[in-house]
Amino acid sequence: MTLAPARGAKRRATATAAVARRPLGFFLALPPIVLILLFVGFPIVLAFAFSIGLTGGLNHVIASIGLNVHEAENWWGTPAAYLEVLSSPRILRDLVTTVVVTALSTTVVIFLALGIGLFLKLRDGRMARLLSGLAIIPLFIPVVIASWAIVTFYSGDGFLRSIFAQFGVEAPVWAFTLVAVVIGSVWTSLPFAVLMITSGLQAIPNAMIEAARDAGAGFMRIVVSILVPMAFVPILIAITFTAIGVVGSFTVPYFTGPNAPNMLGVSMSNYFSAFNQPQQAVVMAFIVFLIASGIAATYVWANFRSAKDQGKI
């Protein structure tokens, strides 16, 4: 959404010059920004200082409670905590797990959402509408419940094993494995991706598809050359939000995943509470943040690209 209003506002600024550039807008927009600076920006800066061993000031309390805190002897900090975390084979395995689960879940989610979106676009009917309605349901189920339901469903005495047992087949136990984490992540991320991609695909004029068909394009050709490129930005937004959501998730891997290796969100919480090593937890948070900002950068880039494209027209 970010840039549409900006363009409108700019046009107005040059045309009527009535509403534009008054400080009122700035002050109206300030409260959420202040809230975020105060309770997100400030803690993040503080936490970063803590992670590089600057334990004075507001970090004093947490540094004195925590165990195994690396303290810096100078003002610019020490990478000791980062080196410790990055040389721990256990945490490195969690890091790899996090990346793999995120990549896998995002891929599955996007393909499912694309499938449902194309179904709805190319073959509008009761089944297509039911399917898209079905895919929205997880949006309204609290993640805690969803995770617990998925564990029960795929557990040793769950539905999957019960069904297969009727035919004398031994099905695998997926509860408390990484398979369940992927299933849970897909389950909880599906609605947003479906909403994004479906609305992106629906916005494409049918006339374009017809024109391509008249020119002799096949189904795959239409999907690959028209539908996906035209809905590129919504698809990219769906990818980034899904990936960011999964990479930092806690509840799903905590309930459905194994003890080790698990995703960094869980080990972060373990290091903070159970092991009482807050500095290591904060370092992990920054590692995940780094991955997430890499993903987020593509979203911002897509926004700017799209704005630029629209500006040229």
Added chain:
Amino acid sequence: MTITKRARASAARLNFGGPLSWLFFLLMVVFILGPLAWLGIRAFAESWTFPNLGPDGWTLRWWSVVLSDETLGRAVQNSLALAALTVLVSACICLPAAYAFARYEFWGRRTFLIGLFALNAFPKMGLYVTIASLFYAFNLMSTVLGVLIVHVLGTVVFMTWIPAAAFAAVPQRLEEAARDAGASKLRVFLSVTLPLALPGILVAVVMSFLASFDEAQGTYLIGAPDIMTMPTEMYTLVLNYPNQVAAVFSILLAIPSVALLLAAHKHIVGGTLAEGFQIK
């Protein structure tokens, strides 16, 4: 949306309406609804023997266990009150900003919008860990205010982005026409802009309510054990009670969500939510 016969034909050729799509549909039903149904049945189950597909007997015993439990009752109250308070506070803070983002051009506008997005990019658990260390210093741990702050933070993106898109979508000509007809600025906002943007605001309210109702990690880290909500009770519940109690609790926890789903379903599926995250 209608589609041409040709596109239909091409889809049909690819078995889009054939048995393959039925299989896909069936798998999706099992994938999405299966776990919920499987858990839901447990709320009324006496006991369950593997590998039977149904319980050994039916009972309402677990409901009385949950409904007569005082701590669980308090958790229900806490959750509802907190969610309502969160939506109220979040709306007061964010809705004016949403209007500003839609209607004004001002210094730092783009930076602000990206800043809001950055909030989403930092891992929640990591954020709560960092917030917790700050709250220790400010004595906000285990306080209602502390938990409320965490909940409001989780709703800022919804409460700003979705209404901003809704405000931006209100045609300015309508507003100008009302002004020309002699309406005051306030009157224009109340009678033209607000009603037209209402679906977007409604979706934002629903999403924020659910985000707050659903919030577990931060509430647990900041509020436990003094302030327990329904989702944080789930963490302890699944360990300490039989499976059936967790099932009953899950159903209770899902009721507000499903009610809201029915209320706002049309707008959410209609694209208002997607609109909020999109550039057009």
